[in-house]
Amino acid sequence: MTLQRYLDASVARFAGRTAVCEPGGIAVTYGELGELSDRLRDRLVALGVVPGDRVGIYLRKSIDTVASIFGVLKSGAAYVPVDPSAPAARNAYIFGNCTVKVVVTERRFEAGLRQHLAEENATPVLIVLENAGAGAGLRAALDVADQAKLAPRVATVDTDDESLAYILYTSGSTGKPKGVMLTQENAVSFVDWCSETFAPVPDDVFSSHAPFHFDLSILDIYTPLKHGATLALIPEDVGKDPQKLARLISDAKITVWYSTPSILSLLVQYGKLETYDLAHIRTVLFAGEVFPIVHLKALHALLPHPRYYNLYGPTETNVCTFYELPGTIPASRVDPFPIGGVCSHLEAVVVDDAGDPVGRGERGELCIRGPSVTPGYWNLPEQTANAYLAVGVGQKAAARRERWYKTGDVVTEEAGGVYVYAGRKDRMVKKRGYRVELGEIESCLYRHPDVREAAVIAIPDAELGLKVRAHLATRDGGRISVIALKGFCAQHLPVYMIPDVFAFHAELPKTSTEKTDYQALMRME
DSSP states (O other): OOHHHHHHHHHHHHTTSEEEEETTTEEEEHHHHHHHHHHHHHHHHHTTOOTTOEEEEEOOSSHHHHHHHHHHHHTTOEEEEOOTTSOHHHHHHHHHHTTOSEEEEEHHHHHHHHHHHHHTTOOOEEEEESOOSTTHHHHHHHHHHHHHSOOOOOOOOOOOTTSEEEEEEEOOTTSSOEEEEEEHHHHHHHHHHHHHHHOOOTTOEEEEOSOTTSTHHHHHHHHHHHTTOEEEEOOHHHHTOHHHHHHHHHHHTOSEEEEOHHHHHHHHHHSOGGGSOOTTOOEEEEESSOOOHHHHHHHHHHOOSSEEEEEEOOTTTSSOEEEEOOSSOOTTOOSOOOOBEEOTTOEEEEEOTTSOBOOTTSOEEEEEESTTSOOEETTOHHHHHHTBOSSOTTSOOOSGGGSOEEEEEEEEEEGGGEEEEEEESSSEEEETTEEEEHHHHHHHHHTSTTEEEEEEEEEEETTTEEEEEEEEEETTSSOOOHHHHHHHHHTTSOGGGSOSEEEEOSSOOBOTTSSBOHHHHHHHO
């Protein structure tokens, strides 16, 4: 089975059922979604897309986007989704980096994208929608293309397990985003695990809160569409407004919710959940960051009837451990819940700095192997090699799936194979569920003509979970307007990577080897 065949199978069984809905009563059936994705498949093949190619998707979240994802997969290509709110230069870099052949985008993004693609010496064909929404924008764009030259009908490509399905770009320590390659086997093995664990049924309505360039979207998209359920799209503006979001959850009768803890924390604090009928929610899934226990307790008290799961895993593995919360959370609990036991399709080991397994209860780095583990990073062989243990535990790592992926997360193993998260080994953090390399933010700040030194740290925060603080020394020893700094960062970074707080110093503290003393900066906090 492949991701694209999930949709074909559901079209055959559930053609008249609602597949995807947008706010305002806008929806498409499985039959309509299948037909629209088939049309894009035909157009992509007519444009010369062949199995193994990459196709960019630069659209706001919409029915058009879901149809585009499946159209790309049906052509045998891999889709490369980008953040529509990110700077055009960043998105053009991503498309140039993985040499996409075609980009599906919107008119409002076209001029900036073309300008920055030219700077990257990238020349993909653009399929331009006047606007994304309801599937109408994609349908109209394909109508125009067919009037010029009809795209012949072709068959859906049956890709093999090792074929790339999608590339998700994450923050990179070098100052440039890096592409995590995920194969059909990686994705299908994960979706099959979701099916086994959460038992979806056709009457389910799954939330789609995460943006499609974020790894949480894999569960959102493919798990419901595999089972004939409905995918309820949540626009970005609604997704950040707790009162609008609470109303949407009620109106759409969402049964399976999946998001980062920061969103659930906002909902419980400001969403007025007690004013809505939310009895239809049967499962609450959260992932991407630690859930502050005070907000989790409050949510559980308001909504005690669903089953709650803490899901953990980097983009490179998707979810690799999970923990079901108990039916009652003791009032005395002050620690976050564990990240749980390893998923049934994977294996885990905890190792020390030498790569040797540690004993139960001892701290070490969590390493994962199995069919959902990425084959590596796009065009980054050195980083790919460094991402895995050089030698498999107890044997040489001969086959790809026998390689242990080093998550960079420090854990301890408790009784029953339950893992407890203890922190990171490197300077990567999770903010609102997104992976953020603090070094990439520093690289951006060093581009500012008035910045002489920059150091970025992450500070635990009881309300937000995490704050990012940038410590700066300027060339003239003065301060820079925070508004100007945030505006500058917005030209180079996604919104979620812009520092929350800026601090100014005459000089940044140094170690004895004249390197930035991050520990001293942390002690200042």
